Amino acid sequence: MQAVQQKAPPMAQTQTMNIIQAVNDALKIQMRKDPRVLVMGEDVGKFGGVFRATQGLYQEFGPNRAIDTPLSEGGIIGTAIGMAIYGLRPVAEIQFADYIFPAFDQLVNEAAKYRYRSGGQYPCPLIVRTPYGGGIRGGHYHSQSPEAYFIHTPGLKVVCPATPYDAKGLLLAAMRQDDPVIFFEPKRMYRAAKGEVPTGDYEVPLEQAKVTREGKHVTLIAWGAMWHTVSEFAETLAKDGISAEVLDLRTLWPVDLTTILKSVEKTGRAVIVHEAPRTCGFGAELSALIHERAMLKLEAPVQRVTGFDTPFPYSLEHDYMPSVSRMRAAVDRTLNY
Amino acid sequence: MTKLNYREALRDGLRDALVREPRAFLMGLDVGRYGGTYAVSRGLLEELGPERVRDTPLSESAFVGAGIGAAIGGLLPIVEIMTVNFSLLALDQIMNNAATLRHMTGGQLAVPLVIRMTTGAGRQLAAQHSHSLEGWYAHIPGLRILAPATVEDARGMLWTALMDPDPVLIFEHAALFGLEAELEGAVTPVDIDHAKIRRAGKHVSLVTYGGTLHKTLAAAETLAKDGIDAEVIDLRSLRPLDTETIIASVKKTRRAVIIDEGWRSGSLSAEISARVMEQAFYDLDAPVERVCTAEVPIPYAKQLEEAALPQPETIVQAARKTVGTHV
Known part of the structure; x- marks a missing residue:
């Protein structure tokens, strides 16, 4: 009976959200709960992200936890890996999945291998959020779906929500486990997919279809x-x-x-x-x-x-x-x- | 007939291309004065000079990018990347530029670039020098992917690749450099459009390429x-795949095992398995088996490295599983 009551409250209050709002909500919840969590990437701070997914985080958490970076994907991910193995919980944004390739070496040769190569001494709890997919008239450099490369890499988890409810719950679950996760967000549905999302804290477990x-x-x-x-x-x-x-x-x-x-x-x-x-x-x-x-x-x-x-x-x-x-x-x- | 090893055959092919084709040149890390990390280009700087054999700074992205520019400008660059692991630093150039420019310019630009790189494990070079990532590259539209598994292919594939109007990646397996064979005198071009049946058989098709060909032949x-009685197919070209040869063989043997030194999940072996199932579903007497590398970074310790890789024994086991008690 107690277990049921513990589960029930977060479901009680819901709000209509799109995927952007759901992602933003998940980030805010976890940043308030865990001071180790920070977001970083191109234009994620003052500007709030090109798709507005990090809107308000700079204002609430300041420039040390909503970090605007130079335009260097390899630099963003490399820095985030360093933060992760020394105890922080970085959530890096790659502005479009098409831009992830300059950081590919860092992800595949470093992030994915740290736990194994250090005999378990250095887990790498890094989240890489990145919008993927076509349908926004973005041409080749703003439309690709590169999930297969990361699925082929032992040591990475690959997550891809379809709905606002799952986007929030999966991102919260991903931020609370210890391995690197590539979190693909469906950019064509960012605003088009709307649904009732609990305003409180909940998780959608990883690895479940x-x-x-x-x-x-x-x-x-x-x-x-x-x-x-x-x-x-x-x-x-x-x-x-x-x-x-x-x-x-x-x-x-x-x-x-x-x-x-x-x-x-x-x-x-x-x-x-x-x-x-x-x-x-x-x-x-x-x-x-x-x-x-x-x-x-x-x-x-x-x-x-x-x-x-x-x-x-x-x-x-x-x-x-x-x-x-x-x-x-x-x-x-x-x-x- | 001349006795050559794989390394010498690569060098002969390279020298032949550079001598025959004035637009061709070689560039990469240590390819000139040092003679190449795997000694493939030894002596070529002395013979052909620094315009044709160019040492570059340590920046894979820069020298692959320069190669793309040279190819667009009318040259035929041959770029060497020390190992496939380091090619990831140039991945953006390879996939977002080399592979796409013909498409994005409506055919106005071609990128006749050849990139050679060493791939594969077996030399205790551990987690950052031992992987087989060619299956990844086989996912990229616009590229042609080759894997010479024999001394003859090592010598002849480069020329065919160089004459291709589009970017070609050649994966040379680190464990094969000492492999020896007797070859006829001159460099002869190799057919890169077709897989080759290296052993004819009737009970099971063993489909492989590159470094695992010889383990498969032993199996x-x-x-x-x-x-x-196993049939052994050497793919030679990983993209495009010669599906016809694979399917014809499987329709004959009714069983298939794919041997791929890449990690299993999301690998080239998955693509081949899916195609066999799609195109020969009713011909199969057993599910297609896959023998791949364990899904870990390649370990340093020799015993662990051997355990992680496909071996003749594991190939034999998989083949026996498909055949069951039918032979």
């Missing part, structure tokens, strides 16, 4: 911005008598394979949808994992609906990203196999 | 003693 729509004919697997497209698509399938189950992975790595397999073994069919280019994208790993573990339960090979194997285009971006017609063709392929 | 010999 969510079944957001139950169904019996096919499992649709997505995350981040594409989860919204896939969810709408599932409703149109229902009108044609096709009952789709929709999974929002939420944490991409380590992946919640238990939830995926449970769903796929029930439906016998799976379609994975992501924006990143197809070859060696996360869809390939998911497909391989499903096939390896559930081959005899499958009625058809797992399908992938992805971005094309080209750089992200400016004018053709809506043809590049998975469309309803391509998703429908993939679902039909699994049903008619 | 195939062990399997043969048990009556399991």
Whole structure:
């Protein structure tokens, strides 16, 4: 009874928030609770972030905890790693995921390896928040989805919320564990996705996918911005008598394979949808994992609906990203196999 | 016939390209006076001079960026990065510039750049000099990724790569530098569009590339003693993948094991596994197996390093698992 009461209060009061507000709220809560937490990055301080995710933090917590940095991603992440291994809890922002590559060496060769290389003496509790994905007419340098590179790196966790509720709860959970997390935020849905979010403190546990729509004919697997497209698509399938189950992975790595397999073994069919280019994208790993573990339960090979194997285009971006017609063709392929 | 090792073959290919093609030049850390960290370019500065063999400062981003500029300007640069681990410092240049400029200029600019780098483990060089990150690069549209696994490919791939109008990354495996073979006299270009079947077989397809080819061939010999006849495919090109050769082999053998020295999750082996499942689902008699490196930074201690990497024994085990009691 007591446990229930402890859980209940944060849910009591809610407020309509978009993803930006939810992220901002999570940062404020944790910065008030834990003096080791700070944000840093290009324009995150006085300006409040190009997408306004850090708005008000400089005013409330001052320049030592909302740090404007020079334009040097390698410098931002390198400094944050130093802070993290010496006891602070930095939340670094990379303004667009496309700019993360100058910091790639720091993330892959340093942050991801510190715990292992120091025999557990130096955990690296660093969060890197970064908006990813297309659909804002940003061209190649403001539209990429580079999650696969980080999934391939042992030592990193990769999180990607789709909703304001999950954005706040996952970010709070990420800031309270000890390993480096790449936190991809779906920029196209930053303001478009709105929902009721508890105003208090709560966590959404990492490494747990969510079944957001139950169904019996096919499992649709997505995350981040594409989860919204896939969810709408599932409703149109229902009108044609096709009952789709929709999974929002939420944490991409380590992946919640238990939830995926449970769903796929029930439906016998799976379609994975992501924006990143197809070859060696996360869809390939998911497909391989499903096939390896559930081959005899499958009625058809797992399908992938992805971005094309080209750089992200400016004018053709809506043809590049998975469309309803391509998703429908993939679902039909699994049903008619 | 001449007896050559992998290192000498790389040097022959490099020298041949520089002599034949006046627009070509080599640059990178210690490639000139020192002769290259792995001694691949030894003697070339003395023979060809400092315009053609250029020592650069220690800044991967700068010298790869300079290479991209030179390629756009009409030269054919060959850039050496000491190991793949350090290439991450140049990743922004490789992926956001070299790989995209043709696309972003509507075909007005081409980047005929070749980047050579050492990859792979097996020499106790630990967590920052031993990784196999070529699977990452295989995710990047606009690049061609090559992995010479034999002395012949080490000698001939560079020229084919240099003649390609787009950026090509060549991954030379550190554990192969001493590998020897008898080759015909002159440098001959190598087909980089097709995988090569290095051993024909009928019971299981072993798909691999680069440093694990020889471990896989050794595993195939062990399997043969048990009556399991394995087909060994050397991918040679990791992007684009020669899916046709892989699928044709799997349709024949009905079983596949992918051996990839990269970390397993999100690897090239996942892409190959997914394609096999997608295109040969009903032909398969067992799920595709993957033998990859353990998901840790490569350990320094020799026993741990060996335990982390694919080995003939683990390849044999995986192959036996797919075959079961059917052979």
